[in-house]
Amino acid sequence: MAIKRPDGRKQHELREIKAKIDVVPNADGSAMFAFGKTVAIAAVYGPRQLHPQHMQDPSTGILRVNYDLLSFSVGDRKKPGPSRRSSEISKVTEWALEPALDLKAFPNSVIDVQIYILQADAGTRTAGINAASMALAHAGIPMKDLICSVAIGKNDKELIVDLNKEEEDFKEGEGATDFALAKLANSDAFTLMQMDGKIQPELVKEVLKLAAEASKHIYEAQKKALKEVVEENEK
Amino acid sequence: MRNEINEAHEAEEDSESTSRWAVVPGETIVSGEDYLPSEGTRREGENVVASRFGLAEISGRVVKVISIFGAFVPRRNNVVIGTVSDITFSGWLINIDSAGSAFLPIDEAPRFINRNEMDQFLNIGDVVAAKIWSVKLKGIDLVMKGKGLGKLEGGFIFKIIPSRVPRVIGREGSMVNLIKEKTGCNITIGQNGWIWIKGPDTDSEIKARNAIEFVTSKVHVSGLTEKVEQWFAEQK
Secondary structure (H helix, E strand, O other): OOOOOOOOOOOOOOOOEEEEOOOOOOEEEEEEEEEEEEEEEEEEEEEEEEEOHHHHOOOOOEEEEEEEHHHHHHHHOOOOOOOOHHHHHHHHHHHHHHHEEEEEEEOOOOEEEEEEEEEEOOOOOHHHHHHHHHHHOOOOOOEEOOOOEEEEOOOOOOOOEOOOHHHOOOOOOOOEEEOOOOOEEOOOOOEEEEEEOOOOHHHHHHHHHHHHHHHHHHHHHEEEEEEEEEEHHHO | OOOOOOOOOOOOOOOOOOEEEOOOOEEEEEEEEOOOOOEEEEEEEEEEEOOEEEEOOOOOOOEEOOOOOOOOOOOOOOOOEEEEEEEEOOEEEOOOOOOOOOOEHHHOOOOOOOHHHHHHHHOOEEEEEEEEEEEEEEEEEEEOOOOOEEEOOOOOOEOOOOHHHHHHHHHHHHHHHHHHHHHHEEEEEEEEEEEEEEEEHHHHHHHHHHHHHHHHHHOOOOOHHHHHHHHHHHHH
């Protein structure tokens, strides 16, 4: 049971979470979310009119997410601008967030979400989704629930919660598995499920259970950050 | 003061007697069949749950969530301040900082306007106060007939967070009237968060702006009118 993790965490322990609201003054809503050394900021603009016009949908509003690593966020400089990887993550983030939103109220409009990774140490998409969910709430957009996202991993045969870069690159035995998940905080509905590596089908149930458990901690951090900004206003 | 345009139903209701606290989307506000979910809330079995981030308020049996951040969502009868962004053959397109463009028909001009000389009355970049007549899928229609509405000349405009406009107006306009009284400025507040101030001199205009920004920085303090009076006393 007692597995040794490179940063001395327990097997099912998350990295230190930092969450903050209202970090981008010109956005309608914004948030910062950090898992240890992974730091993501998200800014929400809108609902506003959608351009190009042919994308407008008179029956519902749409959500448009742009995820990107900033050039200084990784070891070797990342060439700025969209890439195959960032467009994929933008799309899955969109799908992960949409079930929580009520976009029917904003026909022909768009809600733009910009997610930037300031520092990358694995789990950037999950940190991005957590930040975006808080930023959407901050922007006053009608939501069913907050979204909590976490990656569950497997090093050799052991399931671990919230991998860092070192664990993601684990090579021994069965190697490393990275299982990114997102769920609605107050229900059992998962909105994102992606996996790199291999896993036994029997273990997937265990993974979902761990994710639900970890989500509770993330939800508390998100809630605290959102409420804090109101209390600050009170003074 | 010429503008009596503050809509009673948009102004703040009974802020003194009820308590408010912050809630996040999906959080249960109260449980029990007795409560009626209103604005920003929904019922989920036994519980009344928040559908957006803001301040929860229970008045009697009615539960609602007042939002304190976010963009403007246009509604009928809202008074808005916007800038002219385009001139078409039948009217003006007005940018009111919301989803969907707003259209002001030529018939709304207070006098006859030759279609070839529409820029004589409102040119691109001019600022107008108008009322929302309808919000439809294809856009927003504005009207400009009414007290305090029309082209805004002189003074200056600035923006606050739209969801805090009811705070600045106060109950039945008490807050904005107090600021008008103390500074001698003419103030028009758009529900979209744009505010137009014109006063006898620049100093009082700036004072009015500072007072409004003081109000918007205090989201859920009760008895705010007294605090503003105190603030004015400290300024002297």
